[in-house]
Amino acid sequence: MKILHFSDTHLGFNDLDIINEENINQREADFYDAFSQVVEQIKEIKPDFIIHTGDLFHRTSPSNRAITFALEQFKIINSLNIPFILIAGNHSTPRTNLSSPILKIFENFENIYVAYEQKYTSFEFKDIVFHCLPHMNDDTKALSQIELCDEEMVESKKNIMMMHCSVGAWYLMQEFGEWVYPTDKEYIFSKMDYVALGHWHGFGAVGKHPNVYYSGSTERTSLNDKRNSKGFVLVSLEDNLSVAYKEIKIRPILEFQIDCENLEASIEALDLSNIKDTICEVKLTNLTTIQSIDINTADIKKVFELAMHVNVKREFKTSSDTKTIDDIESISLEDYFIEHIKEDSKSEEFDRLKIKVQELFSTYEEVYSDTE
Ligand SMILES: [Mn+2]
Incomplete structure (x- = not known):
């Protein structure tokens, strides 16, 4: 069984005051292009399921253009007869109960399953269950909803958990309303076949969990995000879990x-x-x-x-050795440190130091989780 996992597509994001030949903000067009590339890959790969872990749109009230683009693309995906499951992230959840969630517009597509109401929602298929925790504004409520993922597990089927959050304090994006998954609930991860995460904009496994992944965003929402590689994840759930990262082409x-x-x-x-x-x-x-x-x-x-x-x-030029440090907000402290040692070490020495640093950071993570 193959699942294509992508996330944080932020449709409607724009930046840099540059207009392209179609009169669209060039960065906004870049985000549409990244999304289309994933759709092209979906057509080619023909996975059994497609999942999106939040922040489909950049805003809770996206522009007409962003909505039109999304509807066109969803129509294509819907026509492939592959179930597409998506959850709301903090960028697509209204802050008050007065406005209607934008993801509701996809309710009428037969192959699209959306979890946007601020509560645990599950979608069950013949041999797989998707346990969705969309973004919830109320942290206390979120806590009670997490348990439901465990309670609603179906032993005879594959179980997939989908969330949009920071696992521990390690993947915070410094954004309004972001949600931190509590460390003492991480035991649920090991019961799942795969845990699909959104929110953090880089691809990667989380901590020591072999089955918990951020797919990363499909474009950069800040020029401080120096990653030149963006893409999606292809998950194979046979006897063993295998997770492959697939790169798309973005503006470097x-x-x-x-x-x-x-x-x-x-x-x-x-x-x-x-x-x-x-x-x-x-x-x-x-x-x-x-x-x-x-x-x-x-x-x-x-x-x-x-x-x-x-x-x-x-x-x-300064008399002391103090350097200006800019732009670290989108890199983890560990990555930042590794970048730093890369600057003045030879490659062999760098490899040795890198392993050492990763070791130290993971010990720190352990100590930190114990005291949380
Ligand atoms: Mn995001």
Whole structure:
């Protein structure tokens, strides 16, 4: 049995004030493109089930364009006769009970099953049950709903749990209304065949659980998210669980440095062969205050004119070794630390250190979970 798991598609997200030839915000179009790529893969792979773990739309009241796009795509998916199960995330759950949840628009598709009411919902098929915990604004209620996943398990069938949350405090996105899955309820995971998670925007297994995965988002909702790989997960549930990550093609972010002590030489040495239509982050380093006035951002942008967007950052020369630390919000502390040691270690040494760091972080996680 094959299940295609994707998540956090954030349809309707837009950014960067760039309009494409169809008069659509280019970043918004990128998100539609990412979604379409997954749909193309669904047609090719023909999984037995499709699941989406939340944040289908970026907003609780999406734009007409986002809704129209979603309806067109869902019509295609519906016509494939593959059951498609989806849950609401924090971005698609209204904050008050006065507004109607947007996912309701998919109720009338025969092959689409939506869990958007703020309570445990299950969808049972011939040999599989999907236990859904959509986003709930009320944490206390959520707690009582988790138990239901355990109680409603069907021994003779495969059991899949679907949630949109941070497992422990490790996958927080610093967003309004995000929900943390309590550590003392993680025992339920081991009873499930697969736990599909949404909310965290990077692909990965969670902690020491061999069957708990974030599929990650299909695009980046912040330029601080430096991951150049986005995609979906293909889960095979035969005797053993196998989880394969499949990459889609997204607009890359490329990072460059210009050393202002040798400004011209440093610009000359840049390899700009792959910058067309990318997003470039350019860091000017070793700047003095005087130089900073002389160096015009517009001139730097001209060097990168083939790129779709250029972001210039300035890093000043300091007497101490303090560096400016930007943009860590979308990377876990562990990833950030690993990135940091990568900067100045040789590859063999890096491999050794990386394992050490991962070890230390997992011990920390254990200690931390025990005291929670
Ligand atoms: Mn999200």
